[in-house]
Amino acid sequence: MRSNHVGSRDAARGSGTPDCGCSCSSTSRRDFLKSVAAVGAGALLPATDLLGQGTSPAARLRAGRIDVHHHIVPPALVQALRARGVAPANWSLAKALEDLDEAGVSIGMSSIAPAGDPFNDPITAVRLVRDCNVYSARLAADHPGRFGVMAALPLPNIDASLKELEYAFDTLKADGLGLFTVYGNKWLGDPIFDPIFEELNRRRAVVYTHPNTADCCRNLVPGVGDGAIEWGTDTTRAITLMIFGGAAARYPNVRMIWSHGGGTMPFLVERFVGMANSAQNKPKFPQGFQGAAGKFYYDTAQVANPAAMSALSKVVPISQIVFGTDYPYRTPAEHVKGLRECGVFSGSDLQRIDRENSLPLFPRLKA
Numbered sequence: 001m002r003s004n005h006v007g008s009r010d011a012a013r014g015s016g017t018p019d020c021g022c023s024c025s026s027t028s029r030r031d032f033l034k035s036v037a038a039v040g041a042g043a044l045l046p047a048t049d050l051l052g053q054g055t056s057p058a059a060r061l062r063a064g065r066i067d068v069h070h071h072i073v074p075p076a077l078v079q080a081l082r083a084r085g086v087a088p089a090n091w092s093l094a095k096a097l098e099d100l101d102e103a104g105v106s107i108g109m110s111s112i113a114p115a116g117d118p119f120n121d122p123i124t125a126v127r128l129v130r131d132c133n134v135y136s137a138r139l140a141a142d143h144p145g146r147f148g149v150m151a152a153l154p155l156p157n158i159d160a161s162l163k164e165l166e167y168a169f170d171t172l173k174a175d176g177l178g179l180f181t182v183y184g185n186k187w188l189g190d191p192i193f194d195p196i197f198e199e200l201n202r203r204r205a206v207v208y209t210h211p212n213t214a215d216c217c218r219n220l221v222p223g224v225g226d227g228a229i230e231w232g233t234d235t236t237r238a239i240t241l242m243i244f245g246g247a248a249a250r251y252p253n254v255r256m257i258w259s260h261g262g263g264t265m266p267f268l269v270e271r272f273v274g275m276a277n278s279a280q281n282k283p284k285f286p287q288g289f290q291g292a293a294g295k296f297y298y299d300t301a302q303v304a305n306p307a308a309m310s311a312l313s314k315v316v317p318i319s320q321i322v323f324g325t326d327y328p329y330r331t332p333a334e335h336v337k338g339l340r341e342c343g344v345f346s347g348s349d350l351q352r353i354d355r356e357n358s359l360p361l362f363p364r365l366k367a
Contacts, residue, residue, distance in 0.1 A: 064106030066358040066365060067332060068208060068257055069301040069324025071113040072096070072139065072147075076131035080124065086116035091328045093139070097146065103332030105325075106355075107365065109148035110136045111178030113329070114212040115227075125154040129164055137172040148362065150178035150208045156186060158195050165199060175362050176206030176255075181238035182214045189241030189248075201251040206361045208257045211235045235263030243292045244275065249284070255361055256296050257322060261303035265293070266311035290315055297361070299324025300353065304338025309345070318349050322358045 073091040081088045100108055112118065112132055119125040133151045140147045151168035153161040168174040177200070179188065186192050188209065200207060211231035218226060235258055242248045242256070258265075265272070269289070275281060276289035285292055294316045301324035303309065312321065323339075325332045339350060359366055 063355070064104045065323050065332070065336070065354040066362070067100070067105050067108045067325050067327065068297075068322050068358060068361075069210075069259055069299045070096075070108030070110055070147075070327045071329070072108075072110045072136060073328075074112075074132045074135035076128055076135065077112065077118055080118055080128050081116045084116070089113065089115065089328055093143075096327070097143075099327065099331055099333070100146065103325075103336050105323075105332045107146055107148055108327065109150050109175060109208065109362070110139060111150040111208055111210065112152050114180050114210055117212075119152065119154060122154075122157060126157065126160045126164070129154045130167075133164070133168055133172055133174070137174070148176075148365075149174040150176050150206075152178055153196070155179070155196070156183040156192065158192070161196055162199060165196065169203060169205070175364070176208060178208045178210065180212040181209050181234050182212050185215050187214075187234075187238045187241045189238060189243075189245045191245075194247075194250075197247060197251045197254060201253045204253040204255075206255045206257070208259075209235070209238065210259050211238075211263065232260060232263035235259060236265045236268065239263070239265050239293065239296070240272065243272075243289070244281070246284075248292060248295070252295075257324075257361070258296055258298050259324065259326075260299070260301055261308050261312045261321075262293075262296075262298045262315075266308070266315045269293075269311075269315050294320055296320065297322050297357070300335055300339060301326035302330060304335045304342060306342045306344060309339070309342045313344055318345070318352060319357055321353050322361075323354050 071089065071091070073088050078088045096108065100106075119128060129152045133149070136147070136149045136151065140149050149168075149172060151164070151172065151174040153164050153168075155161050165177070168177070181188055211227075211234040213226040213230055214234060214237075217230050217234070220226075221229060239258060239262060248256075272289045272293075276285040276292070296316070297320050298312060298316060299322050300309070303312070323335070325335045339345060339353065345353065
């Protein structure tokens, strides 16, 4: 099975083997990487350039962008994908730090991309998820302030996922969860996931979501990867089910981030507004569809362009848009440039998108 993820930079990256640096790092290795990060940090500036060149590198680093959509490729994932004949994304620790620094990104909130369906084998999913989560936590610990932890779950195995959820938050101290929008043919918002969302609601957790390909909808357009069309639609399906299926109202304490600007949702908003205003639904949506959709967060990954940002910013408040890049499939620098040049946002808007809007989600980053 080939990877569905679009925008891959495989050819530019060279070898697909991650530069581990965590499970087997020595003191000299850590010191070297810290020096690389410190040198690169000197070039960091937020979107509005409010921090002058006279500000210390450490201060600029602390005030840099927060990338909520930053994928990593742990060694266990590389091994699992290669065993299935899938080429993993080219990712290395050193290159990730270099690209973060180049674009003024202080921290990447690490998650696993669904390319290659890494967790669809129930026999191996539980162990693979644990290995990836432990790696992500070790990465964050070895490089303080550079990586966050958005832990994976072995869904749709509910019992195993509840155990992993507890381990991720209580032992690994994860910042949140990184879930796919669909597992098999069950989208987030389906009652099958209620036990997970009940616990997430109790913990007031952050859930970053990434689209995937449902079993129903693989390879629908010959020669066009599912990531190009289907994933945007898949995100919309999950958003719609979360809202109209009632899960968003039942679990109001779960803070959700939708990838890629909410997929196709902003372009279909007129239909959803009509649904929410129908006689059947209107009592459930006193603030309309946009009131419900405006409680979610939406990242900028692969949609840092005038058309997408114009639509999204008219559907949800600027406060709900957060910086995301889809790294390593796209670079942070491309998104910084795209957001600045799209003509939609003011300088103060960009500062909020780059960092300030994410701080309520990840309060430890305020320190």
